[in-house]
Amino acid sequence: MSEPDQTDSPPQTPRWPLASVFFIVFCAWFALSWPWLSGIVTIPWDAKAHFYPQLQFLATAWHRSLSPFWTPYVFAGSPQVADPQSLIFSPPFALIAALNPAPSFRWSDGTVLGTLLVGAFAIVLLFRDRNWHPAGAVVAALCFAFGASAAWRIQHVGQILSLGYFAVTLLLLSRALERRSLVYGFCSGLAAGFMVLGRDQVALLGVYVLAGLTIAAIAMAEQPLRALLRSLGPLIAGTLGAILVATVPILLTLFLAQESNRPVIDLLGAEKGSLHPASLLTGLIANLYGASGPLDNFWGAPSPAWEQRFGPLDLFLARNMGQLYLGLLPMLLILTIGLVRGALFRREIVALTIAAVLVLLYALGRYTPAFQLLFHLPGADFYRRPADALFILGALLAILGGYLTHLVMTDTAPRGSVWQKLVEAALLLGALALALWLAHTVGRLQLAIVPVATALLCAVLAMGALVAARGFALRGATIAAAIVLAAMLVVDLSANNGPSESTALPSTNFEMLRADSKNETIALLKRETARTAAPDRRDRIELAGLGFDWPNASLVHELDNTLGYNPLRLGLYSKATGAGDHVALPDQRTFSALMPGYRSLLADMLGLRFIATGVPAEQIDKSLKPGDLVQIARTADAYVYENPRALPRVLLVTQAQKADFGAILDSGQWPASFDPRRTVLLERDLPPLPAGPDQAGSVKIVDYGTTEVSLAAEAPRGGFVVLNDVWHHWWQVEVNGKPAELLRANVLFRAVAVPPGRSTIRFVFRPFEGLYADIGKLVMARYKPPV
Template identity: 80%
Template sequence: MSEPGSSIPPDTKTRWPLASVFCIVTLAWFALSWPWLSGVLTIPWDAKAHFHPQLQFLASSWHKGLSPFWTPYVFSGSPQVADPQSLIFSPPFALIAALNPTPDFRWSDGAVLATLLAGALSFVVLFRDRDWHPAGAVVAALAFAFGAAAAWRIQHVGQVMSLGYFAITLVLIARALERGSLAYGFAAGIVAGFMVLGRDQVALIGVYVLAGLVIAAIAMARRPWQALRTSLPPLLAGTLGAVLVATVPILLTAFLAQESNRPEIDLIGAGKGSLHPAALLTGLFANLYGAAGPLENFWGAPSPAWEARFGSVDLFLARNMSQLYLGFLPMLLILTVGVVRGALLRREIIALSAAALIVLIYALGRYTPGFRLLFELPGVNFYRRPADALFILGALLALLGGYLTHLVMTDTAPRAKPWQRTVEAGLLLGALALALWLAWTVGRLSVAALPLVTALLCAMLAVGALVAARGLSLQGSAVAAAIVLGATLTIDLSVNNGPSESTALPSQTYDVLRADSRNETIALLKRETARTAGPDRRDRIELAGIDFHWPNASLVHELDNTLGYNPLRLGLYSKATGAEDHVALPDQRKFSALMPGYRSLLADMLGLRFIATGVPVERIDPSLKPGDLVQIARTKDAYVYENPRALPRVLLVRQAQKVDFDAILASGRWPEGFDPRTTVLLDHDLPPLPAGPAQAGSVRLLDYGTTQVALAVDAPQGGIVVLNDVWHHWWQVEINGKPAELLRANVLFRAVQVPPGRSTVTFVFRPFQGLFEDLGKRLRVGRDGGAG
């Protein structure tokens, strides 16, 4: 980031070939993205198992005129509006949802890839603003979009989106400071706001890096105080933009987090997600450890093969989380021209170099003493994987590699002294020797051989292309030089960072997540829930232990599911039912004291009627006895069972009993003789109901939407209507259009006391009003506490 107020007016750089470089980068992006854009392959794992169902729910809700702020289709009901991964506040996905009621995989994959393209083109603009060489811009752009975590962890959609916003924000804030522009400052704030809305570790690190670069730009200016004064207006405009975009969604998430399952992460727990130092070799040798698959080939830390030779490293990282490869060319220049010859210490780039070093220290986590200090920064203890910093580190290294390419192309790179050439050769040969030694020691030379040979070929290609491009550049053919390096990097990245088991699987693998899927199990569950539906009944299903991508299929097919896939859930629900993040494997279906198995009163109260499991259900719940569940089908994917004891969704009762909900949750014991069909358990007393001879009443579902449930009640003597949907205090209830008291019933559910006669009861989810009231309570508590 240049000194505030130091920008050269754009009209003095008219010869910089912006359109040509945009075309080169876009064509390379299209070539590298084609495996996904073609629809043959799709971004797998979390991109499908978690995020695509969220997009489908968002799209179908909007096109049906329903609110996406609450979903009944996972965890028996969940506040989507406060979930940072619901995509509601993600502009690309919200636009797709608005345009298409049934977006297929190419739409969701395209949004991710397009965000990376936007970030790549932003880097091109950054290079143009500094009048750095076009070939450097191409190198930086492609290394950013298809290098390191951006390539190897593209399935982590939220983090990839945050990375794209980071790149765009960096360019906008640089322009804001250099030109003293309120408009650019406000735009930077808007984009930064959307980055922060990712509410992930990439966004957090991005915010710290951007703040550090701004501080460095001001501190390094020739007149720091003047630079500060010049910078304040655009920075304030940016703050305003970020506040307008991010405040309400972040507050919603903050209040949800207080009552969720997500604890803070301690230093030891976070350290288990550290980048192992041996992973740094992947900066030169892509796929050295066999991360591209198959899984049994992977031998890097923390694989069984690695630990069998070197002992336990006590790390919790997937095989694709330790990949740093950006292309051989940028990494070669960083090591030689940048580090050994000292070009990264030049004034115009040293702030980026320092940022990259600090982010690397963060990524290495417990392997450096610096992580303990960085862990004290606000927000860091909410995240468990320092290795996530490879997203931002990749972006910074891409910029540095592009800058060093600029120096080479303009013949301004420092000349190597004899000792420096020796050190450079020693570093490269030492890295190769270390890689060979590790592979030999672990017994995986056969796996490492192909990546090492590929690296050597790419090294020769990169050096040859660099020499050719430099010659073209010095002859005045800057665009030709950019084409040569762009083509070279495209080949390199397609070979080394191209589709793998971590980043691309056949689209057919995820057929069950298509809105028009004819999957046998889903079709059966739809038929059965339609068959058993009644005026008072809306039965739930459970998908357990079938496959990784199944738990959120209910969001796509609008089936009320007791489970799902989400790292963020209501803590009350998790404690009551045992529901965890995921239930891909049979042993991931945990039960609780209050719901010790499928034969339990809570399962019946949830209306859990149909259970589809990937293995015989007794392997998931060994406590089941013959006859507890009835097997009704065996499909290609699952065993399907029926629970004949499932209760209706709505009940009208006349008796109420005050109890201690926390005690029931802890002990798992309901009061003696409790029958939810006649009695409701509450946490406080109610006014007595009118006395008189018992008269039959009824309650039925009038309308069941996402954020509104309407009931028709006929209660001759009054009573209490129990809706067996998850309770949350942002829900409100009305009787004949007038507000009434929302009751928390039977530990987990919603209820309301109704007067004698006929009435219409409407439960409405109002999160923004609920948030406003929560803030008011918090302010009153703070004021009263301060006064005391």
């Protein structure tokens, strides 16, 4: 980021071939993205198991004129509006949902890849603003979009979105400071706001990096005070833009977090997600540890093979989380011209260099003392993997590599002395020797030979392309130089960072997630829930132990599921039912004191009627006895059972009993003789019902939407209508068109008192009113005068 007070307008560079560079970057992006854009493969894991169902739910809700702010289809009800991964506040995905009621896998994958393209274009514009060589811009843009975690962890959609917004914000903020522009300042704030809406660690680190670069630009100006004063307008405008976009969603998430299952991560917990120093070798040898192949081939830290040789590491990282490779050319330039010869410490780039070093120290976690200090940054204790910093580190290294390419193309790179060249050779040969020694020590030398040979071939290719491009550049053939380097990077990145088991699997693997799925298990559950539907019934299902991609299939197919896949859940529901983040494997279905198994009163109250499991249910719930569940089918995917005791979704009862919900949750013991068909448990005493005829009443579902449920009750002597949906205080209720008190009933559910006679009841989810009330309560509690 340039000094903000050195120029009143951007440098005039009419000859910079912007359109041509955009076209080169687009062609390279299209070539590298084609496996996904063609539909041959699709982005797997979280991109499908978690984010794609969110997109489909969002599209379905909007095209049915329903609100997507609450979903009944996972965890017996979940506040989507406060979930940072629901995609509601993501403009590209929201646009897809608005345009297409059933977006395909290619639509979803294309949006993720398109986000990286937008970020790449922002990098190009950043280079143009500085009049850095177009070939350097091409290198930086392609390495940004297809390097490090952007390539290896593309399945983490939220973090990819944050990375794309980071590049855009960097460009706009830079222009705002350099041009003293309120418009660019405001736009940079909008982009930063959307980045922060990801509410992930990439966004957090992106904010700190951008803040640090801003401070550095002001501090390094010839007149820092004058630079600060000139920057105030754009920075204030940016702050307003960010507040406009991000305030309400972030507050929703913060207040939800207080009631969720997500605790603050302590230092020891966070350090378990540290990047092992040996992973840095992947910056030069992409697949050194076998991360792209079968899981058994992976031998890097922390794999069983590594720990068997070097001892336990107590790290919890997937094999793709330690991949730093972003092309051999930029990494070679960074190590040699950049570090050994000192080009990265020039005034115009040193702030980015320092930022990259600090982000690397953060990523290494426990392996440097710096993390203990950096962990005290506000917000750091919400995240458990410092290795996620590789997203931002990859972006910074891509820019640094592009800058060094610019120096080479313009013949302004420092010449190396003999000793510097010897140090460079020692560094590269030392890295190669260390890689081979580690492979030999762990007993995986044969697996390492191909990646090492590939790296050597790519080194030859990169150096040859660099020499050829430099020759073109010095003769004035700027576009030819850019094309040569783009072609080289397409070969390099497709060979080393191309589709792998972590980033690309056949689309046919995810048939159960298609809106028009013909999957036998899904079709059976749809038929059975339709068969048992009744005026008072809306039966729930459970998907357990069917595989990684199954838990959120209910979001796609509008099946009311007691479980799902989400790291963020209502804490009350998790404690009551034992619901965890995921239920891909049979042993991930844990139960609770209050719901010790499928044969339990809480399971019946939830209306859990149909259970599909990947193994016989007795292997999941070992307390089951013959006859507790009735097996009704055996499909290719699942054993499907029916629970004949499942209760209706709505009940009308005439008795109320005060109960200690905390004690019930802890002990798992309901009050003696409690029958939810006759009595409702409440947290406080209510006046007795008026005397009246002792005759049965009834209640039925009139309309059941996402954020609104309408019921009709016939209660001769009044009573309580119990809706067996998860209670949350952002829900409100009306009886006969008038506001009524929403009661938390039977520990987990919603209820309302109704007068004698006929009543219409309307439950409505109003999160913004609830947020406003929560803020008011917080303020009152904080500033309440002492008694």
